Amino acid sequence: MRTVFVFPAGERAETVASIDRHLSRQRGLNIDIDDEQTGYLFSDWDPQDVAVLEAAVGHHPTWAVQIDISGRIDGTAEVHYVVALLLEHGGVAMDDYSAHPWTLQEIESGTVIDGLRFFDFRAHHELSRSDKRS
Numbered sequence: 721m722r723t724v725f726v727f728p729a730g731e732r733a734e735t736v737a738s739i740d741r742h743l744s745r746q747r748g749l750n751i752d753i754d755d756e757q758t759g760y761l762f763s764d765w766d767p768q769d770v771a772v773l774e775a776a777v778g779h780h781p782t783w784a785v786q787i788d789i790s791g792r793i794d795g796t797a798e799v800h801y802v803v804a805l806l807l808e809h810g811g812v813a814m815d816d817y818s819a820h821p822w823t824l825q826e827i828e829s830g831t832v833i834d835g836l837r838f839f840d841f842r843a844h845h846e847l848s849r850s851d852k853r854s
Contacts (some may be wrong), residue, residue: 724803725787725815727784748795749790757782796839800838815840826838835847
């Protein structure tokens, strides 16, 4: 299972309504809201990654949209679609492959940070393999 966290700029209620309206039938994706108060948001995050996120959004987020992607599908197109919808009014997304908070502009333009694009599991796998060989 691969995971992407999206921290939209809008209100939580608006985001939930948008998910219900547009994203309830995304195959291969499990989309849910996670928070610190009742959920597990940041419970297994490196504190440095949380600090990078806080700097990117200008505050400490207390909730996020968690997208879990089945390993049975590629998921790239589906994730990009969902993230584009959720970040339409600002915010950032973070994936399992880098500690970079990705803006929608970076995602859509294919920006490369430390050799990776957003949700770039293939390049991450290749980089990990070459690191083990060195």
